[in-house]
Amino acid sequence: MREGGIQQSYRVQISFFAAISFFVALVFGVDAAFARTNISASSVNITEDTVWTLDNSPYVISDHALLDVNATLTIEPGVVIKFIPNHYLRRYNGIKVSVGGKIIAQGTEENPIIFTSYYDDEYGGDTNGDGNASLASAGDWRGIIFDADESELSHVKILYAANIYESYGAIEAKNGSSLSVSNSVIQYCKGSCIRLNEPTSARFFDSIISDSADFGVYSTVSGSAPSFSGITIQNCASGIATLSAGNTVVFSNMSLLGNKNIINFTGSVISLDSVWPKIGDSAYILRNDIEISSDATLTIEPGVVVKGEYGEYPDSRLEIYGRLIARGTGDNPIIFTSFSDDSVAGDSNADAGATSPDQDDWGGLYFENSSGSILENVVARYGGRYLDDFSGVMYGTTNYNMIHLKNSSLSVATSTIGIAKTAIYLEGASQLTMSGSVVASTTTGILSSSSLGSSVSGSVFANNSQAAISNSGAQIIARNNWWQDNAGPYHADNVDGAGQAVVGDVVFDPWTGKAPDRVPV
Numbered sequence: 001m002r003e004g005g006i007q008q009s010y011r012v013q014i015s016f017f018a019a020i021s022f023f024v025a026l027v028f029g030v031d032a033a034f035a036r037t038n039i040s041a042s043s044v045n046i047t048e049d050t051v052w053t054l055d056n057s058p059y060v061i062s063d064h065a066l067l068d069v070n071a072t073l074t075i076e077p078g079v080v081i082k083f084i085p086n087h088y089l090r091r092y093n094g095i096k097v098s099v100g101g102k103i104i105a106q107g108t109e110e111n112p113i114i115f116t117s118y119y120d121d122e123y124g125g126d127t128n129g130d131g132n133a134s135l136a137s138a139g140d141w142r143g144i145i146f147d148a149d150e151s152e153l154s155h156v157k158i159l160y161a162a163n164i165y166e167s168y169g170a171i172e173a174k175n176g177s178s179l180s181v182s183n184s185v186i187q188y189c190k191g192s193c194i195r196l197n198e199p200t201s202a203r204f205f206d207s208i209i210s211d212s213a214d215f216g217v218y219s220t221v222s223g224s225a226p227s228f229s230g231i232t233i234q235n236c237a238s239g240i241a242t243l244s245a246g247n248t249v250v251f252s253n254m255s256l257l258g259n260k261n262i263i264n265f266t267g268s269v270i271s272l273d274s275v276w277p278k279i280g281d282s283a284y285i286l287r288n289d290i291e292i293s294s295d296a297t298l299t300i301e302p303g304v305v306v307k308g309e310y311g312e313y314p315d316s317r318l319e320i321y322g323r324l325i326a327r328g329t330g331d332n333p334i335i336f337t338s339f340s341d342d343s344v345a346g347d348s349n350a351d352a353g354a355t356s357p358d359q360d361d362w363g364g365l366y367f368e369n370s371s372g373s374i375l376e377n378v379v380a381r382y383g384g385r386y387l388d389d390f391s392g393v394m395y396g397t398t399n400y401n402m403i404h405l406k407n408s409s410l411s412v413a414t415s416t417i418g419i420a421k422t423a424i425y426l427e428g429a430s431q432l433t434m435s436g437s438v439v440a441s442t443t444t445g446i447l448s449s450s451s452l453g454s455s456v457s458g459s460v461f462a463n464n465s466q467a468a469i470s471n472s473g474a475q476i477i478a479r480n481n482w483w484q485d486n487a488g489p490y491h492a493d494n495v496d497g498a499g500q501a502v503v504g505d506v507v508f509d510p511w512t513g514k515a516p517d518r519v520p521v
Helices: 014-029
Strands: 010-011 034-042 050-052 059-062 066-069 072-075 080-084 094-097 102-106 113-117 143-145 152-154 154-158 170-175 180-182 185-189 193-197 204-205 208-212 215-219 228-231 232-234 239-244 248-250 255-257 262-264 272-274 283-286 290-292 297-300 304-307 319-320 324-328 334-338 365-368 375-376 378-381 385-390 395-406 409-413 416-428 430-437 438-448 455-457 461-462 467-477 501-508
Touching: 094 102, 208 215, 215 262, 319 324, 375 378, 378 395, 395 409, 416 430, 438 455
Parallel strands: 034 059, 050 072, 059 080, 066 094, 072 102, 080 113, 094 143, 102 152, 113 154, 143 170, 152 180, 154 185, 170 193, 180 204, 185 208, 193 215, 204 228, 208 232, 215 239, 228 248, 232 255, 239 262, 262 283, 272 297, 283 304, 290 319, 297 324, 304 334, 319 365, 324 375, 334 378, 365 395, 375 409, 378 416, 395 416, 409 430, 416 438, 430 455, 438 461, 438 467, 455 467, 467 501
Antiparallel strands: 385 395
16 A cells, blocks of 8 residues: 555655745745645556545646546545646546545544645645635536445535536446445535436435535436435525436435425436435426336325426427326325426426416326326326427327326326316226316316226316316216215206216216315316
8 A cells, every 4th residue: 555645656746836935934934835746637547555645635636637546545534635627728637436446535524535626725725826816616627436436435525526518527426336425515516516327326425415506416327226315405506406217316314405496307218117206395397208118117206296398399298108106195295287386396497487387388197008007195287288299290189188098097096186178088998096086177177088987986076167077988987076066067867967067978976965175276
């Protein structure tokens, strides 16, 4: 093991400025710190176990390259590492921990280990000797790449990294990295502070991710299980995170402060069993179609808000060819709504209330050849508009259904569906089982041409302007529902009914004589 940070491939240097400072100190008694270790990233590889010591701190990394770590690099508490940028040529450096290498950086609360910009005078002093002529800024260096390693960082600060021209995060974990980060701060990032690429089992504990000009976390993971626990994400301009649509990252005990509280997606196909977790009060944003493939199940946790963005083409919707399990609770329902809906998860489109949600704002939920999906304690609203298959002259099909079933089965319980032209549309061989729910504020509540029968019970139909149920397919059993009037629904077999209209082969008798204690949308 090499000590003092000196290996054959680099040496301790005293800069001209430091030498002058030393001379001044000798002659005039001025306390001038001067020691530093200069490392050329383009000519150095750490191939032997090495220690960077406090005595040789700060370590200054130069050149447009990544310092390769192919052995164990141990960094003592209190050590400062600084990176010299070349903004004029947009050349930036950083560290890459490759196969066989790892960083053991275990600072203390009193003496954290610092990775920062060359221009950061707060740590390690005025290393470039220009007084206050230069200041550190986000993106002054690339960051640290952890590649198939087992590094451990504790009580570390990583500052002013994640240069967007290099497309790295301040921390990037990939290729099986099992990086562990605890009690640390990742701050002042020009790009995302944390970047995770499949596969990785990186773990982040009790740390702060702060002040990113982009997202706090950017992940393409959809199979392995990295985790975040006890993490505070704050002041991230673009949003909390960008996650794979087929996310398998685990989040728990998260704290969100002062962010744009949105979560974006990378990719559009969920091909493995995946989870969309609740991360504070943030909303998942659908900017285009997200597809759940036939062999996959997407589980959405209680309290999650999903917002669909309006687009000219294509519109955004969730397409389920596998299974969707969305089980909320009474206190924490799962909400599918418009990007313009500021009543939940805040002002996601950041327009200060200039736009209001309306029916057909997004494409809704589309099920095809799907079975076993469950919506429980769910609110689904403002959806339905979907323009399909543009030929260059016109759109092939225009749909206006909040929930659309095609050759699919769906169970809906204690949920509220509305503010759409059609709440639920069934075609082909589709089957709906609904109980204890509300269908309200639509043109038609349930529209069916399905060859299979469906059942609806213990539910409320209100403020549906044309019909609560319109059926041209197999019989629908709809007993013990409230039709907005004690006389029951209006139907050819109940012409005295003053409630919501029912059309076609629907069994609605008996009906509930008064409204249950549920408030329609």
